[in-house]
Amino acid sequence: GAGVSQSPSNKVTEKGKDVELRCDPISGHTALYWYRQSLGQGLEFLIYFQGNSAPDKSGLPSDRFSAERTGGSVSTLTIQRTQQEDSAVYLCASSFLSGGAGEQYFGPGTRLTVT
C-alpha cells in the first residue's frame, strides 16, 4: 500500500519568507508526527497529532513554527519568516495506535534550504 508522502521533496526559499510543507499519512493511521533532521542537532521531534486531541507542540523550536492537521489526515507544517538555521530535512511519520508499540512509518522528507 501507499506509504507516507511528503511534498515538496525540495524547497529553496529566501530568508524571511514563509513556507508550507505537506504530509499525507498512511490511510487509517491516527497519529502523525513531524521531526526535523539537521547536521548539528540530529533528529528532533517537533509536533504530534492524535485524532481530535490537542496536538503536542512541545518540540516546536519557536512561535514561527506551526502545524495543522485537517480532517484527521493531511498535515501542513508552516514556518514563518524563515531563518537560515531552519535549513534541514523535515520528516513526517504516521502510526496506528492499537495499544502496542505503534511503530512510526516515515516519509521521504522535505529538504528545506533557506538562503
Added chain:
Amino acid sequence: AQSVTQLGSHVSVSEGALVLLRCNYSSSVPPYLFWYVQYPNQGLQLLLKYTSAATLVKGINGFEAEFKKSATSFHLTKPSAHMSDAAEYFCAVTQANQAGTALIFGKGTTLSVSS
C-alpha cells in the same frame, strides 16, 4: 526523561564481517526501543523493535538486537555485512504503555562496508 547514546558516529567493516552498532538508553520508565535505517536521500525505515516481549529481537535484512536491562543497552548486530548495508542507523526510545509519545533518537551511526 529519556535519552539515547550511540557510541561511534562512524563504523567501518569489510564485506562479510560482523556488524556491531552500539546503543545505550536512559529511561526512568520501561522503554520501547527501535532501530531505524536511513539510506541516502530517503526516509527512515524500521529495522526492528523491542516491546517488552522477547529480549532478542530479529528484524529485517538479517539484523538483530538484544535488550539488556542491566546494561541499559540495545546493540544492533548482523553476522555478515553486505555492501547494501551501508547506510545511517538510528537507535530510538519511547515510553512503553504510553501510545503516541514521540521517538527520541540517538545521533546516528554511519556504517561503511568495504569490499
